[in-house]
Each structure stands twice: as C-alpha cells, then as structure tokens.
C-alpha cells in the first residue's frame with residue numbers, strides 16, 4: 001500500500017488530496033520542532049530498516065527450502081512445523097512484552113506468503129532445479 005493510500009485509510013472521508021496534505025504538513029511541523037519525536041522517529045526508521053533486512057534474509061532462506069522441497073517432491077506447507085513455530089514465537093513474544101496474538105498473526109501472515117512462493121516453485125520444475133544445481 002502506498003503512503004497516500006495509508007493516509008487515506010486513516011482519514012476516511014477526506015477530500016481528494018486534503019488528508020494527505022494535512023498529514024504531511026502536520027508531520028513535518030512536529031518532527032522538526034520536537035527533538036524527542038524526531039529522535040524516536042529516527043529510531044523507528046532504523047528498526048523498520050532492520051525488519052526489512054531481516055525479512056529479506058528470511059525469504060532468501062525460505063526460497064531455498066522451497067526449491068529443495070520442489071526438487072524432492074515435498075509438499076509446500078508443513079503444518080506441524082508451523083504449529084511449533086507459532087507456539088515458540090508466542091512464548092518469546094510473551095517474555096518480550098509483545099502481544100502473543102499479534103506475534104501469531106504476523107508469523108502466520110509471513111508463512112502464508114512463503115507457502116504461496118513454494119506452491120509456485122512446485123509448479124515450475126526449472127525453478128526447483130536451482131537448489132539441485134547449487135548443491
């Protein structure tokens with residue numbers, strides 16, 4: 001979703017352009033003049049960047065798992081493994097002060113995307129061959 005789409009979602013009913021313009025000028029004004037907000041947003045930006053890099057690494061690993069599974073004829077999804085991951089992550093979230101329900105929703109969302117990729121790999125023998133070539 002684009003930034004404009006997100007702003008439109010947060011400000012339903014706003015006229016065309018008006019919610020986006022109001023949000024942009026509000027954001028700029030506050031973050032420029034309040035040092036705590038600017039510092040916290042800078043930290044949030046770093047964390048968001050780290051999340052993107054971590055997710056990219058995770059998808060690189062799952063891509064290889066998908067190629068391997070397709071090459072040896074394993075099914076794309078492994079519900080038993082997913083159940084163990086969800087239970088583990090719920091526990092970690094609880095210890096870390098993160099809502100376990102949110103952690104479960106997040107990992108379920110990510111895994112669904114991985115399975116979609118694995119299904120595509122299973123349907124494409126050339127892509128599946130990649131992991132065999134790399135071995």
Ligand SMILES: C=C(O[C@@H]1C=C(C(=O)O)C=C[C@H]1O)C(=O)O
Nearest residue numbers: 062065076077078081082111114
């Ligand atoms: C990556 C795998 O494939 C699928 C995706 C998973 C994930 O993203 O963690 C876990 C289990 C599988 O449903 C795997 O089997 O390890």
